[in-house]
Amino acid sequence: MKVIVTNSYDESCAVVAGMIRDLVNAKPNAKLGLATGGTPVPIYQKLAQMNQAGEVDFSQVHTVNLDEYCGLPGTHEQSYRYFMNTHLFHKININHANTYVPNGTEPDAEKACQAYNELLHKIGPADIQILGLGHDGHIGFNEPSDHFENETDCVDLTETTIQANKRFFDSEKDVPKQAYTMGIGTIMRCRKILVVVSGKDKAEILKQVIQGPVTPEVPGSILQFHPDCMIIADEAALSEMAV
Numbered sequence: 444m445k446v447i448v449t450n451s452y453d454e455s456c457a458v459v460a461g462m463i464r465d466l467v468n469a470k471p472n473a474k475l476g477l478a479t480g481g482t483p484v485p486i487y488q489k490l491a492q493m494n495q496a497g498e499v500d501f502s503q504v505h506t507v508n509l510d511e512y513c514g515l516p517g518t519h520e521q522s523y524r525y526f527m528n529t530h531l532f533h534k535i536n537i538n539h540a541n542t543y544v545p546n547g548t549e550p551d552a553e554k555a556c557q558a559y560n561e562l563l564h565k566i567g568p569a570d571i572q573i574l575g576l577g578h579d580g581h582i583g584f585n586e587p588s589d590h591f592e593n594e595t596d597c598v599d600l601t602e603t604t605i606q607a608n609k610r611f612f613d614s615e616k617d618v619p620k621q622a623y624t625m626g627i628g629t630i631m632r633c634r635k636i637l638v639v640v641s642g643k644d645k646a647e648i649l650k651q652v653i654q655g656p657v658t659p660e661v662p663g664s665i666l667q668f669h670p671d672c673m674i675i676a677d678e679a680a681l682s683e684m685a686v
């Protein structure tokens with residue numbers, strides 16, 4: 444695990460956007476693993492600007508997203524498909540048929556997970572996977588548990604996650620209670636993982652992820668075992684530890 448300390452969240456996002464641009468320029472048909480939530484928004488803004496300035500071409504890129512809320516169609520403003528369309532896919536020259544998000548409207552969880560697994564097997568491991576970090580240590584929506592889930596799973600969101608994500612909804616009761624998420628095993632098979640963490644409110648959990656024991660109770664701690672994982676964090680996020 445390599446830790447990159449930046450002066451600001453914006454600098455962290457610029458570092459990650461630059462790494463993605465360089466990957467796609469070197470490998471035009473790169474596979475990108477993407478995240479949603481607040482953290483990656485400036486990364487996507489920067490990638491859209493780079494694309495519009497002719498610095499990077501996404502026409503042959505494939506993307507796979509980490510997760511989707513159960514029950515939300517892609518037209519719902521809080522679905523992760525809608526998020527990806529508005530923050531990135533509609534702003535770059537990607538072929539929309541090559542962008543994948545789990546199907547939140549499939550009520551049969553087994554079917555939904557199996558379909559996403561088949562797709563992930565077909566596409567193969569992402570060249571770069573972007574991750575944010577939940578306040579409870581989740582990556583994707585792999586919540587604290589007694590085991591690490593290998594492949595796509597239907598999870599119950601924890602109270603901490605529901606509280607953190609209610610800011611995007613009209614009210615807390617509108618936050619879906621379940622999500623489909625890529626498994627920890629799939630995330631660990633990605634070639635390179637970039638975790639962006641910002642702010643003092645993530646400092647305690649980031650310390651556990653980097654320096655604590657590897658345990659499914661802190662799902663992000665498994666990243667200590669990844670051969671090419673970078674944590675890109677501002678000083679506030681690293682304030683609980685000496686780096």
Ligand code: F6R
Nearest residue numbers: 478479480481482575576577583
């Ligand atoms: C989003 C995801 C989550 C978020 C995490 C942090 O696709 O998988 O793990 O990365 O909840 O969310 P923010 O960035 O909103 O703090």
